[in-house]
Amino acid sequence: MAIAIVILLLVAGSLIFHFASPWWFTPLASNWGTIDDTIEITFWVTGIVFVAVNVFLAYAVYRYRFHKDQRADYEPENKRLEGWLVLGTTLGVAAMLAPGLFVWAKFVTVPEDARLFEAVGQQWFWSFRLPGKDGVLGQTSTELIDEKNPFGINPKDSAGMDDILISSNEMHIPAYHPVKVVLRSKDVLHDFSVPQFRVKMDLVPGIVSYLWFTPTRIGRFELMCQELCGMAHYTMRGHIVVDSQEDYQAWLAQQVTFAQSMQAPAGDLALGKQVYKVCGACHGSEGEGNDNLSAPKLAGQHAWYLKRQLGYFRNKVRGATEKDPYGQQMAAMAATLTDANIQDVSAYIASLPAPANGASPSMANDRGQQLYHNCAYCHGDQGEGKFALNAPALSGQQPAYLKRQLKHFQQQIRGAHQQDTYGNQMVLMSRLLQDEQAVEAVAAYLNSLPAP
Template identity: 60%
Template sequence: MAIIIVLVLLVLGSVVFHFISPWWFTPIASNWQSIDTTINITFWVTGFVFVAVNLFLAYAVFRYRFNTNRKADYQPENKKLESWLTVFTTVGIVAMLAPGLYVWGQFVEVPADATEVEAVGQQWHWSFRLPGEDNILGEVDPRLISDSNPFGINPADPAGQDDILVQSNELVLPLNKPVKVLLRSKDVLHNFAVPQFRVKMDLVPGMVTYLWFTPTRQGRFDIMCEELCGVAHFAMRGKVRVIAEPEYQKWLAAQPTFLQSQNRYAGDAQLGRTMYQVCAACHGAAGEGNTQLNAPALAGQSRWYLKRQLQHYQQGVRGSSEGDLYGAQMVAMANMLQDEQTQANVLSFIDSLPAPKIKRADGDLQRGRALYRNCSYCHGSRAQGMYAMNAPALTALDASYLRRQLDYFKQGVRGSHNSDFYGAQMQLMAQSLHSEQDYAAVIAYIASLSDSAGSENATLRSAP
């Protein structure tokens, strides 16, 4: 009897949990309601079989329980029973497969008016490319991928000159317009998935895969990699922001083209020297930083990173969080460099400054080398920074600043703003350092790389 009770309770509990479970579909935000329908059909078919088989098992245990006055009858074959089982099984399988095949037929047939967008995955970052005015994506070649050309666009292809490049982890799309997403991987298997859109597809190195959908609801939705792609797979996140058409066109017009990314915004270092005197009060006359004023070194840092941080301070992405006292001080200073040309001049002057000599730090270098391996995928094997990964150089930063930023990421002071995608990744990565010894070891190892990273940094600092 105990077995019978357990089987019945198992069935009842499973059915009740199915209806009251908190883990259910997210509200749909695309045209793929039919995918939900196919999943629901599968639930009903498999649920019916689960209930029927287990209740029959409970009945059989009860009906044919042991009885000394009864003898079992052995029947090796029962054609009637086998026929009925074959029919019911076939009906169940057809009921599950037919809707899926029908939906798959729609999934691979892209509407003729769909806009093509390319999503490029690499450990552990998303970037996007959209067609320009010619509505054609330019030719790409993996052999052309570099820090200044992270998409590998062929510069000799006229169709690629106006391609719009989005180096951010956020893809913006217009409402109610079909989109075909071309998927390309630079390294290993990845997977592009947006739960609210009910679409996902693998990114396979060496080939281009695709999916399509029509966004039907405005909002911000998570892009996730649902293919185990390495140690920081969990940090490979992105966003899709769906907005109305007029707002989308305004956003699109503000994005750089491939041609613009190759024609870097020139600056006058001599004019920048004068404007830099305001910065020198904290960061030092040679951009060497000042630990007493909690100001990091600027010399030796990548130009594109410094520009993004200025923009983040101006936009409130940095310096607005509770506890970021030094960031709050920088907000007012950054707002003095609103003009694009002034920014270019100051950054050109900082480019001309030699990288500072960083003091060695105490810590277990062997342990630090092992811990830094996770960091190297984004920041480079010599901590020189990587433009393609939006990761800054670390070798120009002193131990106290590195430690404070790690604490900020771990405590949520940095990386909590909705627009700080890379900060959000760093929040997750910072959790891998569990003790004071871990902090000291990885910082000491980074400091030990500063001598050998100078020449590498010089080639990267002027990237777009």
């Protein structure tokens, strides 16, 4: 009797938890309400079966409970019962599968007037591409990917020259108009998922997949990778911003084409040297850094990273809080630079030879090396940095600077701004270092590594 009551209580508790639970679907923001309907049908079918089976189980436990004057009766077959079970199971499975087939037929049939953009996945970042006035995306190849051409667009394909490149992980689309998203991966298996749109699809290396939806609500929605794609999978996040038509056109007008990106100057070293004279007062005439002024070493760093950080300082993505006084100083200095200045000085600093590392090998403690293993996925085994993962060089950097930056990430003094794409990831990754000793160990280990 007690077991039967417990089974009935579990059934009742499950039903109450389901209908009263605060954890439910996010508000729908696209045309795919039919996907919600198919899930609801699945809940009802499986829910009815769950209740029926467990109520019958409780009844059987009570009705056929042990009694010393009764014997069990074994019945090897019951064709009538088996027939009803087969029929009921068939109807239940059909009720769950048939609606999904109709929804899938619509899901793979893209409206002819749908606008197009490409979402590109890589460890652990999203970028996007739009066709230009010709309405056609240019050919791409992973073999063509480099610092100048991160999308791997074929420069010999005229259709790709007017392609609009979005290097940020934030993509804008107009509201109330169907959108087709072409999906491409640079490296491993990823998955494009926006819960509010009820869409998700895998990005398979070597294959171009797609999905489509019509956004029905203006707002900013988080894009996630829902396929385990490596160490920092959980940091691979982006945003889809649904704009009014006017706001979308204003945003689109600010973006650059592939042709414009290829025409960007590489940077004038002579002019960069002149600009750097002011920087050298803190960072050293050869970019060697200055511990007394809390200025990090710059020599040996990549130009693409220097350019990005100077842009962040100038636009107050970094250095906008009183908790980061050195960042505030850099923000003030960067505000005096033009785009051309940043291009030139970044190229000049990148041309400086990295100074020999004077750190003692004894500082490379075993714990620091072990903890750095997770960091090495992006920053390289020797802290040399990786352009493909947008990760700067860290080897030979001053421990004090590294410790300060890691703590700033942990406390969200740095990396909290929504435009700091990689800083957002570092906020999450830095918290793997769970105490101050771990931070110090990693900083000491990195300082002991040879210059890149």
